[in-house]
Amino acid sequence: MNQESKIHLHLERVMRPIESASGLPNECYTDASTFKLDRDRVIAQGWACVGFGTDVPNNWAVPITFMGYPILLTRNSAGVLKVFHNVCSHRGMQLVLEAGKLGTGLIRCKYHSWTYDFDGNLKGTPMIGGTDSNKHNDFDPTVNGLRPIANTVWMDNIFINLSGDAEPFEKFIAPLMHRWSKWVSPESLKELTPGIDAKMELVVKSNWKLAVENFLESYHLPWVHPNLNSYSPLEKHYDIDRGENFAGQGSSSYTAPAGANGNISSWPGKELNFAEYPVLYPNTLLGLQSDHFFTMCIIPIDETTSLERVQLMFLGEVATDDKYAEHRKSLIKTWNEVFSEDIFAVEGMQAGRQSPAYRGGVFSPVMDQHTLHFHQWVAKRLAKE
Ligand code: FES
Ligand SMILES: [Fe+2]
Incomplete structure (x- = not known):
């Protein structure tokens, strides 16, 4: 039986209800042939x-x-x-x-x-x-x-659709913008521009999907991000309602760092402690806070290597003025620390996928809902000839 047929057999288990589902099989993370399947069936069909x-x-x-x-x-x-x-x-x-x-x-x-x-x-x-x-x-x-x-370019992110037949980008992004409309409008988001020297990159020795999956859940917060968890604890995080093409988490205990200098004009004053971290499938990880925004773009290099590219956007002169250079630097440093803390986990999951004893694993019916949502999103696309 070839690799593709083996994966197809397993996909039925991925599509089950969470209590009895298992995740994508190891081959989806370890094989060069499935990396190409990811490209052609999962990534090329959408907005990457x-x-x-x-x-x-x-x-x-x-x-x-x-x-x-x-x-x-x-x-x-x-x-x-x-x-x-x-x-x-x-x-x-x-x-x-x-x-x-x-x-x-x-x-x-x-x-x-x-x-x-x-x-x-x-x-x-x-x-x-x-x-x-x-x-x-x-x-x-x-x-x-x-x-x-x-x-198309949205929030300075360059999105491509390789197949050329994805739904229009405006339609793709509309459900997320609808969700966020209580805080921001498309116009008010334009108050944010890319910060000068506000980019960073991390190379992770893992399949691109593991980087996505790790971002989708806050379950790991207390153990992987003890510092973050001390001021934005797990119990203050919530799952955002899943859309067709996105899922993720939010926090109700966000505090803008000192020196942030203001909030997006449309953001209601009593909601400033909210922040959300969705993944726009397949590979765009977002962070929306009242004072800044970030994107982490996951570039799949090969089946076991990914490049995480991050850019922060700020309000008005905070993005560009020299007097905010230290503020931008300090925020990059903070996010760099948080994202770096995740590396051992995604790399460890990659290493674990060499084990014949692991066949997709099991999920917490409460904490892993989004992870399974993403697996099923991928599985549905892999199953299409
Ligand atoms: S001009 Fe000959 S390959 Fe480009
Ligand atoms: Fe994390």
Whole structure:
């Protein structure tokens, strides 16, 4: 029986009610073949976060690798961001090898020097018709531009939809925005902008799904985050109502750190102690507080390695002014400590998935509801041919 058939057999157990369900099998975390299945059936079909708008200044082209695919992010002089497959239409050379500014506005392939503009149009094909001609009657440059990838930017997160047939992003994000409408409106969220020097990265030796699963529950708080638990204890955390594409937890004992300097204007004064931490499936982890916002984007590197990229957003001048540099630094440090505390747990779960004695485990019917919700969300997509 091949790997895929084995996984399919197990998926029925994942779809059971929580009392009798077990989680995704080890192969979903340990095999290169299932990593590709994750890409093609789970991640490609939806809206995946691949980075931040601040990664791509105007007139820059930035190559990234996402689950094995070479992808190109560009931003033209007017600030318009586009996403393409990073491959030359000619002989399939990876088009852009290094991030950089392109003063000419043209992206040039290093192999035979074909050029594309920032909209992906093929602009130059030197000597395509022989040493004395840059054209050929049988070659139509207008149908040989770069292949675009559906994308959008929300809260400075760059989302892509590889399959091109996901529901519109506005529809995808609407249930979460509806949930959050008691605190913020789409307009009031615009008061937050990316902080200067407010990014960090952590590499974890675990499958991307374990990083997601760990973020979905607060059950581990007392043991993994004793310090956090001392001022935001487990009993003050609650499960947020699961949506079709998100789940997560909230806290009713949030206190903005000293120096935060204000709150999002729409946030009711009596609710400032609320904060929520949902995962927007598949790979976007969010933190909404009245004074700042963060995203942790989980980039799956391979089946046992993930990159966690975090960016914080702040209110108005807190995001950019030098006088708040220390505040931004201190908040990055705090979150870095919290997220670093989780590493041994996700890496330990990864190591545990090498054991033949583990076949998906069991769940607390109370504390692991979201974890199973995510497993089932993944399982439903894996089951589709
Ligand atoms: S492969 Fe790019 S120009 Fe030939
Ligand atoms: Fe944690």
